[in-house]
Amino acid sequence: MxxxxxxxxxxxxxxxxxxxxxxxxxxxxDVETALDVVRPICEQVRHHGADALRDLSEKFDGVRPDALRVPAEVLSAALDQLDPDIRAALTEAIRRARLVHDDQRRTATTTQVAPGGTVTERWVPVDRVGLYVPGGVAVLASSVVMNVVPAQAAGVESLAVASPPQRSNTGAFVGYPDPTILAACALLGVDEVYAVGGAQAIAMFAYGAREADGTTVCEPVSLVTGPGNIYVVAAKRLLKGLIGIDSEAxxxxxxxxxxxxxxxxxxxxxxxxxxxxxxxxxxxxxxxxxxxxxxxxxxxxxxxxxxxxxxxxxxxxxxxxxxxxxxxxxxxxxxxxxxxxxxxxxxxxxxxxxxxxxxxxxxxxxxxxxxxxxxxxxxxxSNHVLPTGGCACHSSGLSVQSFLRGIHVVDYTQDALREVASVVTTLAQAEDLPAHGEAVTARFER
CATH class of the missing domain: 3.40.50.1980 (Nitrogenase molybdenum iron protein domain)
Incomplete structure (x- = not known):
């Protein structure tokens, strides 16, 4: 075997x-080969928005969602109908994940480089993220927890989840993702959930999506996280730069x-x-x-x-x-x-x-x-969204840090700048960039 x-x-x-x-x-x-498959999918979403998302869901998932965004009442119904044992298990998993991820929060650090000269590293959350939750061979409600908890702990203000609509759903959940995934979203307080899967979901997050009449369905995001199949990975690679990504898992x-x-x-x-x-x-x-x-x-x-x-x-x-x-x-x-x-x-x-x-x-x-x-x-x-394919030699798993950006804030007084001016001008001349040095000396010409 x-x-x-x-x-x-x-x-x-x-x-x-x-x-x-x-x-x-x-x-x-072979992600490179998959790029040839996902490129036209992403272009279709870019140019045709919500109509393309419905067409692609019908083609790949066998379901044509009427509403791409899951209504609040459907999320509530999923939580209400969730098996009590599963709800208790998800609640405990969320509690444990919050304990770990809350301890990962970073605080600003200020370093005094010289009298009157400081550099502060300030940690700022990404403004809006798209979280992808697979729904193919296995429907992973646990991935909702693993994506959402660190984003919330980081202070991300706008979270959107996408997961494929399930052909097997019945009743109130026809045309929507798996009810347990919806319930997990509701349990975590996430109310922006989309019935979109695969490469088209990544494209929706990157470009946003509108109806034919111009009505906004989904606003673009700055960062996409979450595991997926080879086509999700290929779409992440294709759109990296327009959006940030966690990894090519x-x-x-x-x-x-x-x-x-x-x-x-x-x-x-x-x-x-x-x-x-x-x-x-x-x-x-x-x-x-x-x-x-x-x-x-x-x-x-x-x-x-x-x-x-x-x-x-x-x-x-x-x-x-x-x-x-x-x-x-x-x-x-x-x-x-x-x-x-x-x-x-x-x-x-x-x-x-x-x-x-x-x-x-x-x-x-x-x-x-x-x-x-x-x-x-x-x-x-711990988090289960982790680097694969040998990438753990240079990359980390999903964490609060994944949703934060470090910004250096430089604050120098006149005296502090004067004290280091010769260092700047010397290095500027060495690199044949004299205007860099002049930007310092100009402040002391009078």
Whole structure:
């Protein structure tokens, strides 16, 4: 079901960081090719607004929404009809996420560079954001929490959520996103929700949308966040610059670094939990124990056979993006997982906390036997919108910081400027930009 790769002895020692990364399992995710698909979609939305959004929803989702913006009464109905256990679970997930994200708030910092000269870094929230919530293979109400909570904690004043209309909806929810997603929005106090999915949703956020008579349906946003399929990712890449984006998040991935102290049943269950997302989802075990690898393979066969989405999981675990990587020891395993830079990394070894502290590249790290990735997906308090495809070596997951901009405020008195004037003029002359220096000396000509 899942392939093995040996990186023991000279097989690992001979690889530099780039070659090692290229050797490890990874899903093929061709965003460049998808750009050719999404470019005409985005242009259609740009030029034809709300009518294009309806046409595209009918084409891709099999639903033609009458109202692109979900009415307030539909949001209220979704919350009223929400299963009490699900409502309680969402409420607790929101509470935990708020605890973590509220602690990420930044305060202004003022540095006195010289007497009379200060630089203040002031943190200002983005004015308006578009939050995308997937609704394809899996309808992720938890992604509403993960997008909205940090934006609200940052102080963003205008939030809009978009999620695909669901063909299976009935009654009051026909033509709208999944009712649980709508209920999560209502629970968080978000009242601007759109029945728009895919690349067209990103285009709507970037360009805004109007009806044929000029009536505004959706105002443009400054930043778009949230996970999605390859076409959502391609639209983000295409429109980056017109809008800010959080990341180009591809298929989900889990890596587990484990030694012979790990429980094979735990490891297998955790690999399956991420493989369940998507046929392109990646599940990678890095271990120095042949015995553990064998027991995990046996547990996978047994557990996959009895789980709901067995076919999807088998494709994921059997794909080129998944595998068991054998190494000489935990030290070598650390090198491998740092090169892989997983979205989710579990450490199931002896002294797991000490091993985790040495990891440099991961979207989120889950320490020990009782911190599975699925805890982070829902209720750890951490954020599950994380960098994929090795991007964790240079990018962070979604946080309050994602919605803030740092602005430097420079405040110098006349004396403070006079004291540093020669530094400015000297450097301006060195760069052959004399007018830069003259902008300083002009203030002392009288």
């Amino acid at each position: 899942i392939t093995r790769t040996s990186l023991r002895g000279s097989a690992l020692a001979s690889l530099d960081a780039r070659a090692l990364r290229d050797t490890l399992p990874r899903a093929a995710f 591809g298929p989900t991935e889990i890596a587990i670094l484990a030694d012979d102290s790990a429980d094979a049943e735990h490891v297998a269950a955790d690999l399956i939990s991420q493989a369940e997302h998507d046929k392109l989802a990646a599940a990678v075990l890095v271990t120095d124990s042949d015995d553990l690898a064998e027991r995990v393979e046996q547990a996978l066969e047994r557990r996959v056979a009895s789980t709901k989405h067995a076919e999807r999981i088998r494709v994921s675990l059997g794909g080129e993006q998944s595998g068991i990587v054998l190494v000489d020891d935990v030290e070598a395993g650390l090198r491998v997982v740092d090169a892989y830079a997983a979205e989710h990394l579990e450490i199931q070894t002896r002294d797991a906390s000490a091993v985790a502290a040495r990891v440099r590249n991961a979207g989120a790290i889950f320490v020990g036997a009782y911190a599975p990735v699925s805890l982070g997906d829902y209720a750890a308090g």
